[in-house]
Amino acid sequence: MNTKDMLLEMLNIYSPSSNEGEIAKLIKEYMVKLDFENPVIDSELNVISVNGKDKPYVFLCGHEDTVPGMLEVKEDVYQIYGRGAVDAKSSLLALILGARKAMDRGFKGKILVSAASGEESDSKGINNILKNYSGYDYAVFGEPGGPMNITAGYKGRLLMKVCVKTGTHHASSSWMEANSVDLLMDLWTAIKNKYGSNKDFNSVTAGITKFNGGQYDNMTPEQASMYIDIRYPKSRSEEDIVNEMKYYMKNILKENYTYDIASRTLPYISDIKSPLVKSFKSGISKNGMVPKLIFKSGSGDMNTLGNEWKIPAITYGPGNTQLSHTGDEVIDIREIDSAVNVISDSLIDLQGNQS
Structure with missing residues (x-):
């Protein structure tokens, strides 16, 4: 199954927060078919697979839920429309496929690949992961920003x-x-x-x-x-x-x-001099783009994990962030393929920088 077919199948499952059961099953099926190690669905409907054992230890996390509001799923050549096309099923798919490609190319580090629940509501998914896992060196979260941009900071939020x-x-x-x-x-x-x-x-x-x-x-x-x-x-x-x-x-x-x-x-700003940021800059450059650090006024699971684990973390993924939570979510499938290559190259580079 190619990237386009996988995304269309994901978008055809309506999965607003608190309704992640069906999409979690599909993500687990994908991980099984892609030979990820022992993918499981935990008590909060996160899908998790831990692979490898050497350094570096990398945590990859996309989210499987969306905001409410069903949108028609349709395609037009390279354009894919639907709720979650931008925020953030495309980014989740890019992380999964990027990790698989890196491992196929010889990445030996430990990777926890996760599809988190509740990111658009109560963050129940990431909070449950924080309770049950630890010890990772770096974290990458899947959210739209464009394949050439690295999100290095989010504001804090008070409701x-x-x-x-x-x-x-x-x-x-x-x-x-x-x-x-x-x-x-x-x-x-x-x-x-x-x-x-x-x-x-x-x-x-x-x-x-x-x-x-x-x-x-x-x-x-x-x-x-x-x-x-x-x-x-x-x-x-x-x-x-x-x-x-x-x-x-x-x-x-x-x-x-x-x-x-x-x-x-709480707000979170990444260490822009960390090996993680340097490797993603390298990965973006290798794919013919000029890397750029961006800072967003929103907040996400990166805030929660970055402040709790106190490790370098970034957010990365395809798509125009201004289309998030709108009725006009659309993604160019070529952006996803580009992001997959960047993630794979960045992980390989990160492994090479380990002393």
Whole structure:
């Protein structure tokens, strides 16, 4: 089965977070056919295979889940469309095929190849892997960035939930006092004006992701809540950011509000002088491209593992990252084949640099 057929089969399995069972079975079948050592599906539906035993010890991790929203799977010559075509089944497939090609060419290092669950939601997959495996020297995560780009850093993330309670009035008397929705809208406007337009990697950004308020169509809402997704660079601390948000809440909401950090992810910046980065630069160059380090405003499993294991880690994979989580996911199959070659060459180079 060629790369194109494998990807089409993967995309035809709809696998949003918490529904990874079917795609996990397919990935395991692929690994068996490709002669990976004893691939297993663990308790969190990760697919894992550990191969080889010599240095270096390399952890390769793509994710098998997608965001919700089914898309039509179709092909047009080299273009493949479907949910996960960009984020990130193409990258997962490139890691699997790249590892296999490297081993076929004589790579003797220890490689843990994994397809993780829950990356787009609660990170249950990577957290379970962290509990059960350790001792690796380098990590490579599969996410879109383009075959010439190495993602060397991600921002941290705070997901903050803010709730407000106020008095309620007949809708015809809404002028009597600001209600809970009014107040949260004012709060979000202030936060958006401060952080909403920041595009620089070294700045704090914020986006509203959920808003809920009101129960009856003839009464002003008594309570309302919203989620704010905050991304921040390594130069800023969580404490500083929370204090800034508390300042806005205190001055706008005044009282009768609560806030909670629903989830948090620490920022991660890779060691750009590490053998891992050097080997991937070499692998990209060998395939006729000019390597480039990029830093993304998002976050991923690399943040979690990089901060826990404290090893050099990068993210690499085919595809236009701006199409992630959109209704326009499309990948050029030639990008996947190019990424496979880069991964294989990079692993061979990494092995050669071991002393």
